[in-house]
Each structure stands twice: as structure tokens, then as C-alpha cells.
Amino acid sequence: MPYSQKRALNYAFLFVITFSVTTIVWVNHYLQKKNRIYHNQRHGSNAITLREEIPSHEVKLNSSNSPPTEEGGDVLHKTYLTSRSQCPREYFLLIMVMSSPYNFKRRSAIRNTWAGGQSEERWKTVFLVGQGEGETVQNQRLAAEEEMHRDLIRGAQKEHYRNLTLKTQMGLEWASKYCNFQFLVKADDDVFVDPHAMINHLKRPDTPKTNLYTGRCTHRGFPKRGGGKYAVSWEEYNKTRYPPFCAGPAYVLSHDLVPKLVNLFNNVKNPLPLEDVYIGTLINKIGGVKAIWHPGFRTLEYGPCRYHSDIFAYHQVKGEMCMNELFKSAMKERDKQKQQQAVFLR
Numbered sequence: 001m002p003y004s005q006k007r008a009l010n011y012a013f014l015f016v017i018t019f020s021v022t023t024i025v026w027v028n029h030y031l032q033k034k035n036r037i038y039h040n041q042r043h044g045s046n047a048i049t050l051r052e053e054i055p056s057h058e059v060k061l062n063s064s065n066s067p068p069t070e071e072g073g074d075v076l077h078k079t080y081l082t083s084r085s086q087c088p089r090e091y092f093l094l095i096m097v098m099s100s101p102y103n104f105k106r107r108s109a110i111r112n113t114w115a116g117g118q119s120e121e122r123w124k125t126v127f128l129v130g131q132g133e134g135e136t137v138q139n140q141r142l143a144a145e146e147e148m149h150r151d152l153i154r155g156a157q158k159e160h161y162r163n164l165t166l167k168t169q170m171g172l173e174w175a176s177k178y179c180n181f182q183f184l185v186k187a188d189d190d191v192f193v194d195p196h197a198m199i200n201h202l203k204r205p206d207t208p209k210t211n212l213y214t215g216r217c218t219h220r221g222f223p224k225r226g227g228g229k230y231a232v233s234w235e236e237y238n239k240t241r242y243p244p245f246c247a248g249p250a251y252v253l254s255h256d257l258v259p260k261l262v263n264l265f266n267n268v269k270n271p272l273p274l275e276d277v278y279i280g281t282l283i284n285k286i287g288g289v290k291a292i293w294h295p296g297f298r299t300l301e302y303g304p305c306r307y308h309s310d311i312f313a314y315h316q317v318k319g320e321m322c323m324n325e326l327f328k329s330a331m332k333e334r335d336k337q338k339q340q341q342a343v344f345l346r
């Protein structure tokens with residue numbers, strides 16, 4: 001190629017790059033602006049101060065039972081939920097993963113392993129994310145992630161472990177308003193869920209299809225007073241023991257329980273900061289629902305990263321390596337089962 005042509009090509013290339021970058025920056029700016037306007041329109045001019053001063057469930061809202069209206073309709077949420085995306089269709093399993101805004105790696109590991117491969121589309125995985133500290137670069141990365149994957153459910157509450165209950169509340173409100181599903185799995189982002197094994201378990205004839213609340217549940221929980229991450233004060237919880245509850249890393253609720261739980265959010269001003277115990281107290285209020293312990297929900301806390309075909313949720317998966325390891329084994333097991341089925345059908 002002659003030199004002049006090469007140079008022209010170089011210039012063209014430079015031009016294209018500059019043009020793309022400008023366009024991206026501009027679109028990004030435009031979207032952010034649009035978002036702000038949208039937010040102000042929805043909440044009125046003083047709504048932002050309102051939100052910061054009073055938890056939204058103390059504000060007397062009238063919309064808890066109204067169905068979502070068309071885009072831009074004026075539906076407010078009773079929790080901190082800000083997302084209004086809808087599930088495109090019904091799923092057998094809706095998996096809601098609690099995740100910190102800047103846990104990019106963990107979400108990516110989950111998308112690349114167990115949440116992927118939804119070819120049969122029987123389950124959907126979404127991430128529940130609160131508000132970070134407002135570091136611009138991080139927030140831009142988060143916005144890009146949201147745009148790309150469209151699987152983040154956002155809330156206005158600040159991200160903090162004492163705010164996890166607010167996050168569970170917003171997740172359940174989103175699930176009950178915007179998604180149709182048979183079972184809901186609430187998980188953390190250090191959990192490996194084996195959706196196939198989970199679905200097989202939930203489809204068994206002896207698994208209840210309604211009034212189901214299951215996981216690593218305990219009937220012998222006691223409040224921890226004093227200090228520490230799991231401590232609660234007497235003001236926060238004034239009984240000497242907890243009702244039965246299923247441990248936070250992974251538990252399952254049948255679809256019928258979700259709106260019932262959301263209805264009960266009204267009665268609580270400052271929800272118990274321990275989200276799993278909180279759900280236990282609401283389940284207790286509903287009445288007639290047992291917290292069912294199941295060995296399929298396991299913790300790896302004290303053991304090696306090892307796959308078992310009869311486990312469908314592993315907690316405390318330390319790092320991407322273990323996620324990948326479990327995923328590979330789970331896929332192998334699935335192939336094995338498929339082959340066995342094929343032999344059986346022949």
C-alpha cells in the first residue's frame with residue numbers, strides 16, 4: 001500500500017475513534033440527565049430530601065396495591081425500590097442475589113457460571129443493589145453494567161449491612177409487582193446456586209408448591225446482645241428468642257408468600273436489621289407456614305470447595321476459582337443425568 005494511502009487510512013481510523021468516544025460520552029451524559037429529570041418528575045421537587053430524611057415506608061403512600069401502570073405512570077413503591085423493569089415472561093425460578101454496588105467481580109463470576117446457560121429459560125437471575133458512596137468512576141462502571149446486562153434491581157437506600165433488610169424488602173416488592181414466578185430464591189453473591197438441582201427438588205411431588213419457606217433454617221435462634229455484626233438491641237428486638245427462620249445466604253419462598261410478606265412491611269417502622277430473622281418474624285405473623293430445614297442448602301465455611309449432586313445452594317464460595325470448580329462439576333453431573341435419561345428412554 002502506498003504511503004499516502006496508509007496515512008489517509010490512519011486519519012480515517014483516528015476520526016472514527018474520536019467520533020465514537022464523543023458519541024459515547026454524549027449519550028452517557030444525556031442518559032444521566034434524562035434519569036435525573038425522570039426521578040424529579042416521579043417524586044416531586046422535594047422528594048429527594050424526603051427520601052433522605054424519612055424511610056419511604058413511613059411516608060403514607062397509597063400505591064402498595066396498585067398495579068404497575070404504563071411507562072412513566074405515577075406508581076410509587078412502599079420500599080426503597082427504584083427499578084420498574086418487568087420480567088418479560090413467567091419463570092419457574094426467580095433468583096434474587098444481594099450484591100454490593102461495586103462487587104463487579106462477584107456478579108460477573110455468577111453470570112459466567114450458574115446464572116448463565118439459561119437455554120431452557122426456566123429461571124431468571126437478578127442482582128439487588130443499593131447506593132454506593134458516589135465515586136464517579138465506579139458509578140459509571142455500574143451504569144455501564146446496568147445498561148449491558150439489564151439484570152440489576154436498584155434501591156435508593158445506602159449500601160450497608162445494617163440496611164440489608166431494606167434491600168430484601170425492595171427485592172420482594174419488585175418480585176411481587178414486576179415478575180411472575182413459581183418460586184423465589186434469595187441468595188447472596190458468595191453463593192453458588194445450582195438451578196437445575198434446585199428446580200428438580202422443587203418439582204418433586206413431595207415438595208409443597210405453596211406456603212413453602214425452606215433453606216438452612218433454625219428453630220433455636222437467640223438474639224445476640226452487645227456488639228458485633230449480628231447484634232440487635234432490645235429496642236430493635238424485645239423478645240428473648242427468635243422465631244424459626246432460614247439463614248440469609250440462600251432461602252426459598254413459594255410465590256404465594258411474597259405478596260403476603262410485602263403487605264406486612266407496613267406494620268414495621270424500623271425493620272430488624274437482620275434480614276433473615278426479619279423474614280422469619282413476618283412468616284411467623286402470616287401463620288401456618290413452617291420454616292423447613294433442608295440438607296440441600298450447605299455451607300462450605302469449614303470444608304473444601306467440593307461439589308455434591310444433592311446440594312443446590314453452597315454458601316461462602318471463596319473466589320472465582322471455587323465458583324468455576326462447582327460449575328464445571330454441576331455441568332458434568334447434568335450431562336451424566338441426561339445420558340442416563342436417554343438410556344432409560346431408549
Ligand SMILES: *[C@@H]1O[C@H](CO)[C@@H](O)[C@H](O)[C@H]1NC(C)=O
Pocket residue numbers: 062
Ligand atoms: C388512597 O386511595 C383511596 C382510594 O383509592 C383514595 O380515596 C384516597 O384519597 C387515597 N389517599 C391518598 C392519601 O392518596
Ligand SMILES: *[C@@H]1O[C@H](CO)[C@@H](O)[C@H](O)[C@H]1NC(C)=O
Pocket residue numbers: 052156157158159160162163
Ligand atoms: C441505610 O439507608 C438509609 C437510606 O439511604 C441511610 O440514611 C442510612 O444511613 C443507611 N444506614 C446505614 C447503617 O448505613
Ligand SMILES: *[C@@H]1O[C@H](CO)[C@@H](O)[C@H](O)[C@H]1NC(C)=O
Pocket residue numbers: 238
Ligand atoms: C415489644 O415490642 C412490641 C412492638 O415492637 C410491643 O408491642 C411490645 O409491647 C413490646 N414488648 C415489651 C415487653 O416491651
